[in-house]
Amino acid sequence: MSDEEAAGDGGESVDDAEPNPADGAEPNPADDAEPARSRRKPVVVVVEPETPGNVGTIARAMKNFGLTDLKLVNPPEIAEGGEAYGFAGHAREDVLPNADEVSFDEVVANYHTVGTTAITGEDDRSHERYPFKTPVELRESLKTVDAPTAIVFGREGRGLNNEELSRLDEVCSIPADEEYPVLNLGQAATVLLYELRDLTVNETQQPDTEVTRAPEADVERFHEFYAEFLAATGQREHVRDKNELLMRRLLGRAHPTEREIHTLLGTFRKANAKLEHADHLAAKYDEPPYPTER
Structure with missing residues (x-):
């Protein structure tokens, strides 16, 4: 897998509408309570992607797993109707055209960040790439986090360098065969976002799989x-x-x-x-x- 970075939750507040006395509805005391907050979904950041096609692939994976906020650091030109749009599927309708161009410094300053990498440190002598979480471990960790979080993916060929990883809060790595652990950027994004789906997808297309045991x-x-x-x-x-x-x-x-x-x-x-x-x-x-x- 290509070096990736993951970060957790980013999200929105959901404000209850003010009751309208003209509707004839009784005021609800609960309306005076603090507005409920939905779990904040992660934003996805891609650092210096080399090809528009990979940006489109990541946008499509985001659309598959309920994410909408894509941020790009020093991206190539993303032309409407170009290669990125060709790879994006239905994400060409919203995720891709709404992508923001940001700096790496802005991401570090405004989000809880999780950097992912194919090459990990074996012990604490390599602080940049150790300790690291698997995507499943990251999902369980982020369940307890209610903070703006960014999943940061690195370059196709080199991933994130040590200096960049050292500025991120956590490190995540996808387990793979030790002889060839490097996934391409689109694969890495798809695997990681799939594992985080419990945090980002409220309902899937699959029917209820609960089994009702016979009497x-x-x-x-x-x-x-x-x-x-x-x-x-x-x-x-x-x-x-x-x-x-x-x-x-x-x-x-x-x-x-x-x-x-x-x-x-x-x-x-x-x-x-x-x-x-x-x-x-x-x-x-x-x-x-x-x-x-x-």
Whole structure:
């Protein structure tokens, strides 16, 4: 990965509107309280990007993960309709055209800063690049921070130099294969902003993934059917006991849904009925029953 820098939260206050007596609404005592503040989202800073395309890629990653405030230090020309806009996707509509050009000094003076780097120090003898956090550790750390924060990415080829890193508050590094730990600038931004999404994205396109476990009465019915199935297949008692316990542990971990458990109930109901019918035919025609383990 290319040297990146990350910083935490930046954000806005959300002021409650004044109640309008003409609306006929009763005054709410809570309206006199301090206005609620939403968590401030990080701003993203790119230091001396070499190509417009990488600026566009970072803008797109910001749009993906709920960030809007992009700041550029000594950027190349970002022409409307040019390479940056071609890489930005829908971020060309807001993130990219609203990007601000700033100085490195302004970023340091106005934000809590987190610099990220591919090359880290192994111990405290390298103060510029040590200690460092992984993106996940950074996310957990920033959850406790309510301050304007900037995520600062370095140059494509060299990242941030030691002098720049020494002026930033924290250091973050993306774990990668030690033989080739350097991500390109767009990759690094996407990985880091993805890991910070819990701080920046209120709702995603994915449906609710919480599992509603099937009613315990249905789960217990399944275990009864399974025990009948094991007995009908002629397994010895101690083997049946072990298999029943293994199945109970398996379902205990799996948390089956109501639909899943009903599907299993139907399958084992039919299997048990067929085995019972086979035993009946074996007895009727004096055939040997299903073989029993010895």
